[in-house]
Amino acid sequence: MKKSNWIRAAALLMTVILASGLLAGCGGGTTSSGAQAAYDWTKTDFGGAELNLLVWEQYADESFVKPFEEKYNCKVNATYFASSDDLLAKLKAGGGDTYDVVSPSGDMAGYLVQAGLIDKIDTAHISGWTQIPDVFKQDDVVIDGAVYGIPYTWGPDYVIYDPADYPNGISSWKELWDDKAAGRLSLHDDVSNIYMIGQMLGLDKTDKSAIYNMTDEQLAYAQEQLTLLNKNVVKYWAAGGELEDLFMNDEVDIAVGWPSTWKALVDAGLDLKWCIPEEGCTGWFDRLMIVSGSKNYQLATLWIDWCTSAEGQALTSKVTTFSVSNPEAAQYMTEDEKEIAMVDTMYDMFDSINFWSYVENRAAYNDVWTAVKTTK
Amino acid sequence: MIKKKSLSSGLIITLGILVLVFLYFPVAVVFIYSFNSDTINSFPMGGFSFKWYGSLFQNRELMTSLLNSLKVALAGTAIAVIVGVPAAYGMHRVHFPGKQLLNRIVILPMMLPGVITGIAILAFIQEAGIRQGMGAVILGHATFLLGTVLPQVYTRLRQLDKSLEEAATDLGATEVQTFFQVVLPNIKTSIIGAALLSVTLSMDEIPVTYFLNGTFTTLPIKILGMTRNNFSPEVNAICSIILILSVAAIVASVAMNKKEV
């Protein structure tokens, strides 16, 4: 009798262990580089393989996903992240088992490569590589001559405003602290607000990277100023959709946001304009990268090839309004699209933006930002 | 149906109804806005349209996430019931030290912020070499659903008239027979109730799922993503459909139970 129940219990235990064994897929550990394998680059049928993207919103729009899926007989899945650190956490938790392609901004790109999370890319198979101007190819993703990231899109974090309240926009970031904006302002829920204070201090006039390496004193000042700004902020938006919601429901008159948000609101019928204050603005330059340990190295390379090709870039820009890194995209874009993406003035625009760079002391910046949000 | 007695009765009734109104006001808003012709919800509503009820079925990601949630809910509940009901019976019949402790441990995931359980299990599966994905999510859900099933079934068992079980044994029934023919029928409603609650909780679980899912999207996570990124009243529409189906199911079960009540 006793035996039978112990047997029963043991059987159940065995099942549990077996089950967890089954669940344990290929856990972390395969650090073999996909780049080292040999591939047949004439292959176009991937038998329904699933490509997993970990990207900013809108980088997996149907308009450019579908043609790719059809061409290569595969399925593209996208997971979105809301901020650069979010990307890091998800990537570290999931790794190459879970994701194949990531689209970090400049502040994370170099870090990810150094952390060994990214695989080399063979630029011979990226058709757009030779078309992308050198000035866009930043070397934070080049190590010992090997390229780890392909420039994708870029854009400013600029001011979106309602001309009914701000006929000429704002000329200085300082105006955000005015009582006029009380309860009618929204900023990105992100440490990038600290960069804004750095620009206001003029830190980046001589050295663009100064705002990413602020001293403790400067950070303390930034915290103080941003805390003062809290009274004007209705809500910090965590994702583009939230800012759209705020404008649509007439909760804000002025905000710091992305061009894609501005465009979506204009398309929805709102009369909104954008501007860049005199101190300048920060921006982001996103790169496409392949995750180390990815199971779909070849497909990932093809995806990056597609997204940075002239046609792929045009489609991306159409959906996101972001600026392209491959100027050849112009031939596939309408005049309106080119204007919104500032294609003809792209080099001037590029020079006027202070692109997010790696912040060595990111922990301190994060602490400052959390403190700002919890100071009543 | 309602005993109308006096002022205090009237007060209670009014209060009760007001609370129901408070509970249902947002539900009504969700339903009404599923007919919003605008893509973004704002007040007043842009216009009237049925389109979202059509387009939501074309929304591949949304449909997949719904299916995923159902799979997880059913699997998680099944595990919780298979593991938890026998355990409840065991706890009921045997006295051992640590019974109280076991009761407390099993409800820990319900009592602690979901983030804590989520990250704890994430850290564990990383060490154990289990990938994020459907398996991990089911694992996480089953774990906290035990806290729904066990206490409910155990409480019900304790309420059972012990003399029933004793009588069965006296009449010569074996333990197994006693369980399946005497105990089980009496706790059936409690198991079903716990299972229904489990499915409900699992279908709307976010914190634990958020850390274990990787690219495996469940409905609440998809909805959260949509409210942040590409919102459309398809979310309202799918929630309304789920609501109507749930109400229908409950109406049906109440009607069927007419005789028993």
Next chain:
Amino acid sequence: MKKPKAPKAAAAKPRFFTSSVSARRFLFRGLLVPMVIWLLLFLIIPYLQLLLYSFWTNGKFTIQHVLTLENYMKFFTSGTGTNRPVLVLLDTLRIAVIVTVIAIILSYPLAYFINFKVQSPRAKQSLYMLAIIPLWISYVMRAYSWRLILGSSGILNALLLWLGVIHEPLNVLLYSDVSVIIAMVHIYTPYVLMPMYTAMEQIPRNLVEASKDLGGGKIFTFFRVVFPLSLPGVITGATYAFALSMGDFLAPSLLGGATSSTKIANIVQQQFGTSNNWPYGAAIAVVIFLVVISVLAVAGKIEKHFSKLDPEGGKTAV
């Protein structure tokens, strides 16, 4: 398990199922073993691991297995003024208590109403289900709807303006602690209602009748009979509301404003996301764990005290 339906008479019971005391013990322990193993593997060990993480150091790229108290130090000593993590914890506690109290105040009349003022069992069941049904709509969707209701151009303001109750829209309703509390109350009221209703349901009606027959008025009956017997349910409901509110990071992030969107659960979540500091997040999690456990212990003691009035959950004769 194919046994004949009728119990066998007298002798020759299969060896498999004897009813000796020790045999029974093993049988029932066997039933418990799977659950114990499951809990051990997927609950206890993970929690213990989290505890271990809280003592490790956060490195540049990975967590260093170096024991330290710095995470707890950071929690208890960092920050100035109101942004000290400890104060965020206390602030979250404050909100949790407010939500709990309001949820109880709302649920009690409803539970009482359904239990004592509605006669037909079918109506009772239906109304009870009605109160639970909002749980079937996604939390996010419900919270999101509150934006439409409470916004400065939203439904409630439009209503109040139209009624002439106010002349300017109330801006404080949305993106503030107010909206966070309202949303949490709305979401957790059904959780409070359930145990409350169950407890009231089990109050023997003959007790209530007897009290009235013996001359106790309605008020007396309520305060001396119904209320005390319903208290265990109230306390259970309160612990649910409290625990769930303490751990809620969604309502604050969806409906909170500039300074009301970051509660302690948000800070924990950030450490595993945006701030990428797992050890620190684990340390905060441990602190929250201890706080909630303490509150549960106190609640448990109070409940025990009141349960003494009714040790068998409704079956004791007076």
